Amino acid sequence: MNKHVSNIVPVLRLGLVCLVLCSVLYPLAVTGIGQLFFPYHADGSLVEDENGTVIGSELIGQTFTDPALFQGRVSSIDNDAAGSGTPNYAASNPELISRTEGAIKDQQTANPDGGPVPLDLVTNSGSGLDPHISVEAAEFQVPRIAEASGIHEEELYKLIEQHRTSQAEELLGAPAVNVLLLNMDLQAMK
Known part of the structure; x- marks a missing residue:
């Protein structure tokens, strides 16, 4: 495997993990907690x-x-x-x-x-x-x-x-x- 390609693979993996964490899991968790504990406020008061x-x-x-x-x-x-x-x-x-x-x-x-x-x-x-x-x-x-x-x-x-x-x-x-x-x-x- 080319030396440059092998360096890119971990970076792409880390980018994909961060993308899923920051744009999917974190918003879902925050929204879920808001709806569970503060539904009136989470829905816009x-x-x-x-x-x-x-x-x-x-x-x-x-x-x-x-x-x-x-x-x-x-x-x-x-x-x-x-x-x-x-x-x-x-x-x-x-x-x-x-x-x-x-x-x-x-x-x-x-x-x-x-x-x-x-x-x-x-x-x-x-x-x-x-x-x-x-x-x-x-x-x-x-x-x-x-x-x-x-x-x-x-x-x-x-x-x-x-x-x-x-x-x-x-x-x-x-x-x-x-x-x-x-x-x-x-x-x-x-």
């Missing part, structure tokens, strides 16, 4: 309504335009999970400044009694898909929602508190609420 119809995911933001519902973060990709990410504009970029100023005006118009607009209501998250807003951003919207829905502000503040992230989650970041889950319970109150 899908949220269903009372009829069993999937209405979204806990992990992907949605756009809500009804004035009687909480609004989430601005998304430059319209919360389209097919292409997560946002433009990395510099703070001095005219397009970013214009979009942010427009979002501030929209929030001030929709929430005239809210005071200063919380930052997360006028800026993108890194993925453009963040389903959470800060507790401050949710509370900022309470007067508008109370007026539009007829639900007392006190009840809305209680609802926000019920949806607040856990203390363990708050160790890693600011207190937040999931907008989809909050709006589902808000609609159930009506």
